[in-house]
Amino acid sequence: MAQRPAVLAVLAAVAGAVVALVLGLLTFGVQATAHPHGVPLAVAVAADAPPQLKAVGDQLAGTPSDEVAWRVATPADARALLASDEVYGVLELAPGRAGVVLSGAVNPSGTQVAQQVLGGVAQSLGLKADVVTLNPASAAGRTAPLAASALLWIAGLAAGGLFTVLAKRSGPGARLLGVATATVLSVGVVVGLLRLWDSTLPLGADVLGFLALVAAAFALLQAGLFRLLGVRAMAVLGPLYLMAPAVAGQSPELLDPTYRALLWSWTPFRFSSETLRDLLQGGDVNATALWVFGVMAVVGLAVVLLPGKEAEADLADGVVDVGVDEADRLPRAERQHTA
Structure with missing residues (x-):
């Protein structure tokens, strides 16, 4: 037993190295291996x-x-x-x-x-x-599509994670209210920033509607995972944010074929950034993007509404039942002994 802290220290160091390896492959590796392919x-x-x-x-x-x-x-x-x-x-x-x-x-x-x-x-x-x-784009116009996608993800992630920590027990109604509020506020923040960066950007009903769809899909998916896993969902949702923008920010022909097949092909960030770029240049909404975010929203909503026990926010926050008697506030075992 005396060696247990030393063993835990070694295991923690190994876990840290594995995390660094995985994130290095999924983030910096994208830029390090970038090369034109067709x-x-x-x-x-x-x-x-x-x-x-x-x-x-x-x-x-x-x-x-x-x-x-x-x-x-x-x-x-x-x-x-x-x-x-x-x-x-x-x-x-x-x-x-x-x-x-x-x-x-x-x-x-x-x-x-x-x-x-x-x-x-x-x-x-x-x-x-x-x-x-x-169709020349300003610096803000070139940055906006990916920036908006990432900010909408961060807003939903922060809101869902904080709610999970603060609300030890919650029903689907409270989570859906949080999703709706986070969607409205995050879209408002993104629109405000885009106006601040470049007031000439065309933020019409099509752009606002698509931003709302993306924000709602992100928030619902995150709410579903938080409902199932508690704060442990951060281990999944956090790396997605770290790696997806790095992949979605590149043209697919510049990615290593492995990254293109395993990451770029499915990351939702590329559908949102590509569609927003088209909309800001006067183009149309990509039908595939509508399907992707529509399915994400439906799946997230279904998980939030799924009957069953909700995951604990954190094991450390769990309340241990010591059998306190409501009559004299003493543990039952002690009460029986004194009798």
């Missing part, structure tokens, strides 16, 4: 362009590359591909000049890579490239 780009050559320019486009498209996936199109078609996020940038070739066309609606990390690659290609051809940005 970044979609287009080269645009007019139909009446000289044959040598058309040959350049065909040569680019026919060159095997793991980093870039080229598409050859007319300038109008290439810009349509850019508008629909099917490519991250367009290299428009014309006699004696070149143009690099980008879009503010594309993930900033993808835009940055596209500009570097397209500018390098134009330079290798001996052409000076003029950069044109369609």
Whole structure:
């Protein structure tokens, strides 16, 4: 028994190392292994362009590359591909000049890579490239989609965790009231911050409605886990916040294929950030995102309403029954002994 503290110290150190390893793989590992894999780009050559320019486009498209996936199109078609996020940038070739066309609606990390690659290609051809940005986004506009998603998650997480600690016993009605309040207040905070950062951002009914859906889905899912696990749910919800923004902030073509398959493919942060980016640029709501957050909300609501005993907030907070007699406030065993 004398060695038990030493054993616990070693076990705690091992647990800390394991946590550091897992979080390192899931967070910093995303940036450390980032590398282009099939970044979609287009080269645009007019139909009446000289044959040598058309040959350049065909040569680019026919060159095997793991980093870039080229598409050859007319300038109008290439810009349509850019508008629909099917490519991250367009290299428009014309006699004696070149143009690099980008879009503010594309993930900033993808835009940055596209500009570097397209500018390098134009330079290798001996052409000076003029950069044109369609639907330009301010610094706040580029930051807002991911920032809003993360802040909505944090608001629901803090509210749900604090409620679980303070309310040792609670019914579904109280939790749902907390979810509704957290949803309204967190959306208000996000909207206020976006207005503060850039008052020109279009925060119409579509943006506000989608923010409310995301906030409600996050809060309901978190409330369901807190209801099942108590504060132990933080061990699941906390790492999700740490790793998801790091993954969702990158274009999928820049992620290591393993991270792309195991994390990016399912993280809800990417659906919220991508859809918000489209909405802020005048686009439409992604139907897939509506399904994702709708299902999250329904599952969370079902767990909150599930009949059964609610998890303890913390084992340390549990009340130990010592058999106190209501008549004389003495433990029953002691009362019987004195008799």
